[in-house]
Amino acid sequence: MKVLNTLDDWLNKAEGALLIVLLLMMVLLAFAQVVLRNVFSAGIVWADILLRHSVLWIGFLGGALGISNKRHINIDAFTHYMPPRMNSWFSVFTNLFGAGVCVFLTIAAVKFVENEISSGSFVYGQIPSWYAEIIIPVGFGLFVFHFIARAARNFFEETRKKEAAA
Amino acid sequence: MWIVVFLLIVIALFGAPLFTVFGAFVLFAFSAINTDTSVIIISLYQIAETSMLVAIPLFIFGGYVLAESNAPKRMVALAQAMFGWMPGGLAIVTLVTCAIFTSFTGASGVTIIALGGILYPILLKEKYPERFSMGLVTASGSIGLLFPPSLPVILYGIVTQVSIDQLYLAGVIPGILFIVVLSVYSFTIGITEKVPKIRFSWKNVLKAAREAAWEIPLPFLIVGGIYGGYFTATEAAAVTAFYAFVVEVFVYRDLHIFKDVPRVIKQSMLLVGATMAILGIAFALTNYFIDQQVPQKLLEMIQSTITSQTKFLLVLNGFLLIVGMTMEMFPAILVVVPLILPIAQEYNVNPLHLGIIFLTNMEVAYLTPPFGLNLFLSSLRFRKPVFSIARSVLIFIVLEFVALLLITYIPDLSLWLVNLRTAH
Numbered sequence: 001m002k003v004l005n006t007l008d009d010w011l012n013k014a015e016g017a018l019l020i021v022l023l024l025m026m027v028l029l030a031f032a033q034v035v036l037r038n039v040f041s042a043g044i045v046w047a048d049i050l051l052r053h054s055v056l057w058i059g060f061l062g063g064a065l066g067i068s069n070k071r072h073i074n075i076d077a078f079t080h081y082m083p084p085r086m087n088s089w090f091s092v093f094t095n096l097f098g099a100g101v102c103v104f105l106t107i108a109a110v111k112f113v114e115n116e117i118s119s120g121s122f123v124y125g126q127i128p129s130w131y132a133e134i135i136i137p138v139g140f141g142l143f144v145f146h147f148i149a150r151a152a153r154n155f156f157e158e159t160r161k162k163e164a165a166a
Numbered sequence: 167m168w169i170v171v172f173l174l175i176v177i178a179l180f181g182a183p184l185f186t187v188f189g190a191f192v193l194f195a196f197s198a199i200n201t202d203t204s205v206i207i208i209s210l211y212q213i214a215e216t217s218m219l220v221a222i223p224l225f226i227f228g229g230y231v232l233a234e235s236n237a238p239k240r241m242v243a244l245a246q247a248m249f250g251w252m253p254g255g256l257a258i259v260t261l262v263t264c265a266i267f268t269s270f271t272g273a274s275g276v277t278i279i280a281l282g283g284i285l286y287p288i289l290l291k292e293k294y295p296e297r298f299s300m301g302l303v304t305a306s307g308s309i310g311l312l313f314p315p316s317l318p319v320i321l322y323g324i325v326t327q328v329s330i331d332q333l334y335l336a337g338v339i340p341g342i343l344f345i346v347v348l349s350v351y352s353f354t355i356g357i358t359e360k361v362p363k364i365r366f367s368w369k370n371v372l373k374a375a376r377e378a379a380w381e382i383p384l385p386f387l388i389v390g391g392i393y394g395g396y397f398t399a400t401e402a403a404a405v406t407a408f409y410a411f412v413v414e415v416f417v418y419r420d421l422h423i424f425k426d427v428p429r430v431i432k433q434s435m436l437l438v439g440a441t442m443a444i445l446g447i448a449f450a451l452t453n454y455f456i457d458q459q460v461p462q463k464l465l466e467m468i469q470s471t472i473t474s475q476t477k478f479l480l481v482l483n484g485f486l487l488i489v490g491m492t493m494e495m496f497p498a499i500l501v502v503v504p505l506i507l508p509i510a511q512e513y514n515v516n517p518l519h520l521g522i523i524f525l526t527n528m529e530v531a532y533l534t535p536p537f538g539l540n541l542f543l544s545s546l547r548f549r550k551p552v553f554s555i556a557r558s559v560l561i562f563i564v565l566e567f568v569a570l571l572l573i574t575y576i577p578d579l580s581l582w583l584v585n586l587r588t589a590h
Contacts, residue, residue: 019435020428023227027411030224030404038396049216055442056214062439063185071436072183073444073494077537079181080552081426087181092180101186104193104203112207132214136207 011142012068013064015061022061026054043070049124067146076118088154095148099123102143109137139150170194184497185443196557199458208489209453212445214289219431219445223438224403228410229271230434232381233280238267242284247374250364256292258349259284260302262273265310265345266385270406272317272495278307278543286548293361301558302352304544305566308529309344312337314392314520315402321499322521323399326507330399334392335587336518336580342525347569350563352505375412380413390461404566441496448500453539468509478513479574481507483527490531492539498528515577522580526573531567533559 029047036042066072074094079087118129121131171191178187193421213219232238245259250257263285268277274559282303305544311318314334323330355361375382388406397405411427414420421427445508455461455569489498503524534542536555545552573579 016428016432020431023223023435024429026223027227027404027407030220030400031408034397034401034404037401048220051220052217053214055219055223056211058435058438059213059442059446060439062435062437063443064439064442065432066436066439067183069300069436072185072440073497074181074183075178075492076181076542077492078179080542090180094186096178097177097182097190098186101189101193105189106422108193108203109207110171111202111204112211115204136210142233 001152004149004152008068008146010066011145015142017066019058019061019065022054022058023166026051026058046124053123056132057135059136060142064139064142064146067095067143067150070150084103085158088158092154092158095147095154099144099147099151102140102147106137106140106144114135167195167198177430183443184449184493185440188444188447188451188501191273191449192454193526195454195458196450201328206393206447206450206455209450210418212302212449213446214444216324218320218330221315221320221400221403222317222441223435224407225270225320226272226402226441227431227434228403228406230430231407231410231414232267233271233276234426235414235418237378237381238263238281238284238422240374240381241267242281242288244371244374244378244382246288246364247367247370251366252353252356253353253363254349254354254361255363256289256361257294257298257302257356260289261309261345261348261352264303264306264315265341268306268308268310269313269316270385270388272442273308275543276537277310278540279547282307282547284545286372292364293359294355295359298355300350300544300548300550300555301560301562304540304559305348307540307563309348309530309544310341311525311529312341312344313389314398315388315406318495318499318525318528319521321496322503322524324464325448325499326517326521327502328517329520331392331395332584333517333521334412335583336522337525338583339579340569343572343579344526344566344569346530347565351561351565355590380417384409384413426573436502445495446501448497448504455504463503464505465509465512469512472513474548475513476516476575478510479515479516479523481534482510482523483570483574486527488535489530490528491534495528495541500525516581519580520578520585523574524576526570530563530570533563533566540588580590 029044030051033043033047036044063072079090082090113130113133113136116133117128121129123132174187174191178184193203196203201251203557241263242259245263246256249255249259249262264277264281267281271277271280286299286303289302290296310316312334319333319337323333324441353464379470384406387409388397388402391405392399392402415427423432462529472481489502507517507520511517516524532538535541536552541552541555541559543557544550548555
């Protein structure tokens with residue numbers, strides 16, 4: 001349990017760091033493009049490709065971090081009116097459900113990347129497409145891990161509370 | 167199939183992240199028609215193939231930077247100095263600053279949290295009735311939704327392939343209509359409740375303007391740039407993100423580069439992650455709907471009962487009210503719009519007009535008890551029970567509902583400016 005939590009926190013830190021680097025790069029590059037286009041009528045050819053793939057990477061990293069921070073969009077209209085105890089059992093269940101769904105999405109993503117590798121396509125110049133796409137299976141894999149860690153945290157917190165009450 | 171859908175709805179109501187619920191559905195749906203599930207990932211990869219999407223992380227980051235800095239305080243001070251002398255002046259200040267702020271932050275509820283927290287105590291201090299003040303800040307939470315550079319408009323454009331510039335143009339009159347309707351009401355409250363007015367002084371205006379000097383150009387730059395056709399929405403996002411970052415971190419130094427910036431980036435990118443997760447799955451969902459001709463089937467189902475455009479719009483208003491009460495803005499746009507757009511076109515509803523109806527309808531839904539999102543946000547922010555918030559917004563809901571009906575049944579409110587522009 002402790003190992004799971006430590007690994008979870010450690011992964012979150014790494015995801016956060018990568019997010020910061022990617023976003024700052026995006027802000028600078030996107031602004032440079034605007035200046036180049038409007039002032040010098042020029043542009044960096046690969047900038048658009050890099051920016052678009054950064055969105056994909058940021059999406060997955062932010063999504064992974066969002067599982068641990070409970071920031072994914074859900075319908076909370078009904079859970080608002082539920083007792084908190086019940087909600088933490090719900091969340092053990094919904095996190096396990098999320099993990100299950102993401103296992104299948106990871107499998108689909110691995111297949112997708114395998115196809116891309118065998119087709120030998122390039123995202124830009126001599127850079128193979130799968131370099132940019134690898135975040136999809138990796139990202140869904142991270143989702144699985146964070147969902148399980150989250151479910152475990154909720155489960156042990158609840159059982160501890162129950163023992164304390166008894 | 168229906169059993170699975172029913173089970174998934176139950177799981178969604180338990181509070182499961184929506185992307186996992188929709189993800190489970192597409193996984194099941196594609197397997198059921200013997201299609202390899204890797205097509206889901208092919209659809210999801212559209213995220214990296216859509217240039218417009220670059221705007222999303224940039225705008226969200228820019229909006230968060232502004233929200234976390236003291237920009238809201240400076241904006242309120244300036245607006246108060248300029249409009250505080252009018253009857254109901256401070257209430258109108260609330261509406262206008264919230265509108266500008268929402269257009270920059272999207273409909274993510276940041277407005278109620280950031281601006282509501284500043285404006286509500288000021289409204290009370292200036293002797294506005296408590297219930298009115300509470301209702302006003304809650305209702306103002308999503309009022310600038312139609313103005314550039316609002317993200318929901320961009321998302322609607324991405325989903326429907328409708329020109330985003332034209333959508334912003336279509337939103338001008340409806341957006342102003344909302345503000346005018348609520349301003350007139352605030353004006354009457356200002357008079358009937360005999361709220362004391364603030365004396366106008368140039369000195370105060372100048373002082374407030376000098377303090378906000380670096381922030382004042384931003385809305386003009388972005389709004390002018392987009393309406394004038396100088397910027398695309400993506401470029402406007404790049405400018406907003408860069409400008410807000412430089413001004414708040416290096417000029418005002420409201421945010422410390424090492425202490426605050428990493429936190430703000432992480433916070434804002436959590437929202438981007440949540441959006442992209444749903445977006446990726448929604449792309450796959452849309453492909454499935456198109457492949458299986460779901461909109462056509464829905465159309466056939468309703469065609470015999472809904473025979474006229476007016477009837478269709480009426481049903482649409484009611485339907486969207488329910489959607490808006492249960493879903494947040496982004497997933498609603500991503501999942502519901504692809505379904506209703508082809509149907510609406512059969513009833514001769516212009517996609518631009520549909521976009522404006524959709525977004526304003528959502529706006530009203532967020533106020534509607536018992537499940538409206540703004541009610542919960544206000545309840546959290548001001549530590550009041552949802553019930554008393556709901557009571558305070560009742561009159562605002564009625565007013566916004568009237569505005570919504572006008573916007574829905576008078577298409578020219580949305581289309582007149584667009585036609586004017588294309589005629590030239």
